[in-house]
Every structure is written in C-alpha cells, then in structure tokens.
Amino acid sequence: MGQDRFSALERFAYRRLWTVDETMLLRRLYGTAPLRELVRSFPGRTIEQLQSTARSLLLSEQQVTRAHRWTASELDRLRYLYPTTPTRELLGLFPGRCLESLTNKATRLGLLKAYPPPGEA
Secondary structure, three states: OOOOOOOHHHHHHHHOOOOHHHHHHHHHHOOOOOHHHHHHHOOOOOHHHHHHHHHHOOOOHHHHHHHOOOOHHHHHHHHHHOOOOOHHHHHHHOOOOOHHHHHHHHHHOOOOOOOOOOOOO
16 A cells, blocks of 8 residues: 555544634635735645635635725835835734735835844844
C-alpha cells in the first residue's frame, strides 16, 4: 500500500462539520483579506475548505471587496502616513484593511517608505 495522501489531522479537518461560530466568522471575514491570511482565523481548516464553504454560502470575494472601496479620506490619510509610519502600525489606523491591501494601494499610488522608517530601524 502507498503512502496516504493526507495526514490524520488533514483527514479529520476535511470531515469535521463547520460550527455556527465558524460559519458566522467566515461570513464576516470572507473577502476582507487574502485567503492565505484568512485561513489563520480557522485553525484546522484549509484554504480549499474556506473556498468550498464560502461557495455553498453564496459568498463572493468581489461583493465584499466592492463594499470596501477606498474613500478619498482614506487615500489622503494613506498618502500622508505611509512614508513615515511603520507598516504594521498602519493596520490599526485603517480598520477593515489588511496589510496586503495597504501595501498594494500604496504601490499603486506610487508611495514609498522613508528609509529607514522611524521605529523600524
């Protein structure tokens, strides 16, 4: 017999039913961050399980993303803060935004960090 494709833990995670709390958390978070970050909020779950369950719940990353478009005020704050504020600190200043969202938007706006950034030297 060959090696099992999945470990015992992966088989357990695959078969485990979703709890009400997990389902509510998925509804709240899906589409707000990349799946590789989101999966950290679901111990024992795989990215594929998140995607599958989201599909069965009719959740769409695009629908959620559209609801979180950048406002003019957010863009102004990002332009002002990004060059001199440590990147991880920006997370607390932009609720609902993930690290990837902040850095991607800064890149698209042509923003650069002042080196060395204060507090990160």
